[in-house]
Amino acid sequence: MRVHLVDGTYELFRSFYGAPSATAPDGREVGAARGLMRSMLALLEEDQTSHVAVAFDHVIESFRNQLFEGYKTGDGIDPDLWAQFPLAEAVCEALGMVVWPMVEFEADDALATGAARWADAQGVEQVLLCSPDKDLGQCVRGDRVVLFDRRRGEVYDDAGIREKFGVAPASIPDLLALVGDSADGIPGIPRWGMKSTSKVLEVYGHLDAIPDDAADWSVKVRGAKGLAEQLADARADAELYRTLAMLRTDVPLPETEVEALRWRGARRELLEPLCAALGERRVIDRVSLWQS
Numbered sequence: 606m607r608v609h610l611v612d613g614t615y616e617l618f619r620s621f622y623g624a625p626s627a628t629a630p631d632g633r634e635v636g637a638a639r640g641l642m643r644s645m646l647a648l649l650e651e652d653q654t655s656h657v658a659v660a661f662d663h664v665i666e667s668f669r670n671q672l673f674e675g676y677k678t679g680d681g682i683d684p685d686l687w688a689q690f691p692l693a694e695a696v697c698e699a700l701g702m703v704v705w706p707m708v709e710f711e712a713d714d715a716l717a718t719g720a721a722r723w724a725d726a727q728g729v730e731q732v733l734l735c736s737p738d739k740d741l742g743q744c745v746r747g748d749r750v751v752l753f754d755r756r757r758g759e760v761y762d763d764a765g766i767r768e769k770f771g772v773a774p775a776s777i778p779d780l781l782a783l784v785g786d787s788a789d790g791i792p793g794i795p796r797w798g799m800k801s802t803s804k805v806l807e808v809y810g811h812l813d814a815i816p817d818d819a820a821d822w823s824v825k826v827r828g829a830k831g832l833a834e835q836l837a838d839a840r841a842d843a844e845l846y847r848t849l850a851m852l853r854t855d856v857p858l859p860e861t862e863v864e865a866l867r868w869r870g871a872r873r874e875l876l877e878p879l880c881a882a883l884g885e886r887r888v889i890d891r892v893s894l895w896q897s
Contacts, residue, residue, distance in 0.1 A: 606655050606728050608866060609648065609753075610716045612736030613659040613704075617641050617693045619756065621686045629884050634685040638692035639885045645700055646891055648735075648755070649868055656866040659697045660715035661690070663706035667714075669849050676849060677790040692883070699875035701896055703866050710856045713740050717852035720744045726863040733760075740786070742766045743777035743852060771803025779812045782846035783836075791846050796835050801826045812836070812843050870894035 617637055624640030648654055665679035679687065697704045705715040713736075720732045724746060733753040734741045741752055745766050752761040759765075766774045783802045785793020808824040809815045816822060819833035826832065836843060860866060871892045880886050 606730060606863075607653050608656045608719070608723055608729055608732045608863060609654055609658075610719045610732060610734050611645075611648070611657065611659040611702075612712055612716060612734070612738060612741075613641075613661040613693060613697060614712045615736050615738060616644055616659075617661075617689065618686070620644060621683070621689070627884070629882060631882070633688070635689065635692065635883045635885075637686060637689045638696055639883055641693050642696045642700070642880075642883070642885060642888055644755075645697060645702065646888060649700065649702075650891075650893065655868060656863060657868050658703040658705060658715075658719060658860070658866050660705040660707060660712035660719075661694050661697075662712045663690070663694070663708050667707070667711045668709055669711070673790075673845060673849055675790045675792065677788070695875075695879060699872055699879045701868055701871045703860060705856075705858060707856075710853060713738060714853040714856050715858060716741060717744050718854045718856040718858055720746075720750045721854040722858070722861075723863040723866075724750050729863060739770065739777065740781070740789070740850060740852060742770060743774050743850075745774040771799070772806045773810070776806045776810055778847045778850040778852075779806055779810070781850035782812060782843050785846075786850065789849065791849055793846065794835055794839050794843055796828065796831055801828070801832060805832070812847060868894075870896040872896050 620640030621637035624636050626634060627636035627639055629635045669676045694704055694706055707715055716734055720734060723729055724732050732750045734744060735753050735755055737754040744750055745752055745763055748762040761769060763774060770780060772780050780802055781791060783794050783797040784799055785791050804826050805815060805824055815836060817833060817837040819829040822829055873895050877889060880888050
């Protein structure tokens with residue numbers, strides 16, 4: 606079996622900025638929720654989709670905001686998008702999918718936990734992390750746990766991550782700590798760019814293994830002396846940024862067995878009134894399986 610773990614927050618953002626605007630009968634903006642419904646139904650219609658869970662950032666802030674004041678918040682999110690967060694969770698629940706709404710943790714932490722929990726479960730051939738988020742690249746294991754960009758139809762296994770980022774999956778948190786990640790509010794270390802960072806991490810793997818003195822480096826990169834000095838002066842910051850970038854695999858997800866993720870059909874008692882409220886009645890005709 607293949608297990609699909611979906612980044613619902615990304616899917617909602619993608620629908621909001623990619624799907625047409627639409628209003629519900631009561632006048633609310635619901636284009637993103639309707640787009641998400643069609644996207645998730647398309648995933649459920651695929652032949653090899655059998656076990657699925659969707660994680661959402663129920664709130665944007667998480668425990669990381671307590672570690673670093675500059676970490677991402679919900680500030681700046683379009684109100685029309687923000688208002689559809691509860692609708693997005695309701696859509697996936699009505700479709701019969703397992704839904705993980707995250708509060709203390711982030712959606713990516715839930716996906717990382719699921720991948721760690723079920724990658725080696727009996728009968729599981731592959732776990733697909735359905736997101737283009739580079740953070741999740743750290744969870745990739747060979748071709749058993751892969752990153753799946755549904756929009757582009759691209760799958761990144763271990764070799765794919767190395768080709769795309771120049772480092773092994775386990776080094777992704779170190780890469781983000783040094784280079785920074787504007788999407789999450791991680792500033793990175795000055796002068797450390799993607800090319801030099803990946804080259805250094807290709808040799809040392811993790812930032813705490815990089816010597817303070819460039820004279821001790823066994824890899825040659827342009828501006829090594831300046832890079833080493835910047836890192837030596839900001840070790841504590843770099844370690845904090847790495848902690849922020851490292852996904853947790855201990856989220857207390859309620860499902861313990863992978864079989865709990867099996868899709869058994871949409872829930873008619875939830876989907877029909879939700880579709881009526883969203884003004885998206887045509888979806889009902891597309892549902893191929895209903896829970897009894």
